[in-house]
Amino acid sequence: MDQVNAARRAYDGPIFFSAGFRPFFLSAALFAGIALPLWIAFLEGVAMPGGDVFPPIYWHGHEMIFGYLGAVMGGFALTAIAEWTKRPATAGWLLVMLTALWFAGRIAVASAAADLITPDTAAAIDLLFFAALVATMVREIVLGRNWKNLMIPALCTIFWLGNLLFYLSFTIDIEPQFGLRLALAVGALLISVIGGRITPIFTRNWLAREAGAPFPAPFGLADKAALLLTGISMLAWACFPQAQGSGALLVAAGIAQLVRLVRWRGGRTPDEPLVFILHVGYGWLVVALLALSATILLPDMVQAGAALHALTAGAIGVMTIAVMTRASLGHTGRKLTADKGTIAIYALVNLGAALRVLAPALPTDYVHTVALAGILWSAGFILFALKYGRYLTAPRVA
Numbered sequence: 001m002d003q004v005n006a007a008r009r010a011y012d013g014p015i016f017f018s019a020g021f022r023p024f025f026l027s028a029a030l031f032a033g034i035a036l037p038l039w040i041a042f043l044e045g046v047a048m049p050g051g052d053v054f055p056p057i058y059w060h061g062h063e064m065i066f067g068y069l070g071a072v073m074g075g076f077a078l079t080a081i082a083e084w085t086k087r088p089a090t091a092g093w094l095l096v097m098l099t100a101l102w103f104a105g106r107i108a109v110a111s112a113a114a115d116l117i118t119p120d121t122a123a124a125i126d127l128l129f130f131a132a133l134v135a136t137m138v139r140e141i142v143l144g145r146n147w148k149n150l151m152i153p154a155l156c157t158i159f160w161l162g163n164l165l166f167y168l169s170f171t172i173d174i175e176p177q178f179g180l181r182l183a184l185a186v187g188a189l190l191i192s193v194i195g196g197r198i199t200p201i202f203t204r205n206w207l208a209r210e211a212g213a214p215f216p217a218p219f220g221l222a223d224k225a226a227l228l229l230t231g232i233s234m235l236a237w238a239c240f241p242q243a244q245g246s247g248a249l250l251v252a253a254g255i256a257q258l259v260r261l262v263r264w265r266g267g268r269t270p271d272e273p274l275v276f277i278l279h280v281g282y283g284w285l286v287v288a289l290l291a292l293s294a295t296i297l298l299p300d301m302v303q304a305g306a307a308l309h310a311l312t313a314g315a316i317g318v319m320t321i322a323v324m325t326r327a328s329l330g331h332t333g334r335k336l337t338a339d340k341g342t343i344a345i346y347a348l349v350n351l352g353a354a355l356r357v358l359a360p361a362l363p364t365d366y367v368h369t370v371a372l373a374g375i376l377w378s379a380g381f382i383l384f385a386l387k388y389g390r391y392l393t394a395p396r397v398a
Contacts, residue, residue, distance in 0.1 A: 011091050015395050019089040020078025021331055022392045023099045025324045026385060028071035031106065033382035035063055040374045043367055054122075058176060059113040064312060065183050066126070066163050067106055072320045073159070073190070074098065074133050077152060079327060081137055085144025090136055098136065101129040123167035130160040151193070159186040181241065184311060185234035191285050191319050192230045192257070196223060198323075199278040200264045206275045207268060217263035226260040229253040230289070237292060247296030254289035261286060273338035274326055277346050281319030284353070288315045291357070303360040313353040313377055321349050321384065332391045333398035341387045345380045352377025 016022050039060045078098075082089035090098075105126035112122035137153040140146075159182075166179030200216035207213040233249035240246050266279030291307035325342055329335070338346070356373035359366055 013092045017095045018091045021075040024071045024075030026392045029381040029385040032068045033378045036374045036378040040371045054112045085146045087144045119170040181238040185238045226256040229256045247293045250293035258286045277322040281322045284314035306357045309356045328388045333396040348380030
């Protein structure tokens with residue numbers, strides 16, 4: 001371990017490229033804060049370039065998943081694997097290359113949406129980032145002999161496969177949404193796996209300050225059942241989104257995840273928003289699973305778009321901002337507590353997600369309501385970039 005710490009201290013390059021969370025968390029936040037308003041502008045009637053080959057709706061869905069979420073996954077994985085393997089963090093030229101590949105993908109997809117290049121050309125560029133990321137992850141895990149965490153790059157490989165299938169839909173008879181759903185299934189499962197690790201741990205650490213406080217239940221059969229049901233139900237939804245069986249599995253997964261969440265004692269954590277937000281983000285996963293099931297079993301009651309955004313804007317958006325804020329504070333040596341600015345970030349992202357999910361049921365203009373929801377959601381990420389950007393670009397304080 002001393003050799004690892006010495007290697008980390010020996011890095012003398014730009015601090016911004018000293019660890020994966022720095023460039024990728026900031027890039028993800030800026031991208032979410034810019035790309036979504038561009039989509040809102042389209043909804044409000046401002047023309048966006050593009051044609052029938054790669055319409056704007058594809059750009060929006062693809063980039064919120066593979067652009068935003070892909071960057072967060074990259075930043076988290078590169079940082080966490082260094083901790084898991086006790087090896088020096090991926091830094092320097094390799095991290096610069098990975099960041100450049102991510103940016104190249106965003107430019108390529110935007111160019112395809114503007115009819116400047118073909119989807120095939122965009123695919124050749126965009127698919128490089130996650131291929132290189134997975135290769136880097138596997139290399140570090142193998143060198144660190146941290147075999148139990150090979151599941152993370154395995155899930156990231158399926159995420160990459162979803163992107164590949166999306167691009168293949170332009171040349172062969174595959175539904176474009178299939179690749180997007182497959183990637184979202186991975187996102188939901190990663191929330192269940194990673195969120196299921198960190199939420200009870202950080203909750204226990206917080207509750208340990210209070211003598212006699214009941215701790216989160218230890219990992220057990222209920223957790224295994226929730227993980228298994230979530231994986232199976234989301235795969236079924238990705239492959240058969242209208243099947244009654246998929247709806248039934250999603251109900252079972254939602255109930256199992258609710259039981260899991262209750263066992264973690266989140267109701268005792270509102271005094272520390274940095275912990276409580278993890279429970280809120282996980283709660284969005286419960287809502288998303290049950291809402292997706294309702295679109296199949298009770299299609300007249302829940303709009304498909306609302307359920308989908310419970311997963312994307314809600315579960316993925318809230319859980320990722322929860323992880324980004326906590327990791328950014330912890331890895332830059334700052335106090336692990338949420339100040340007013342951080343609470344405002346959480347409020348904006350949650351309010352934007354809730355408004356987007358409820359938009360079809362509200363007695364307001366639907367398009368304007370969706371636009372407002374997007375503005376609130378993206379404002380949360382802009383605020384993160386403004387507030388946490390100075391942490392991510394500065395040396396560790398301790």
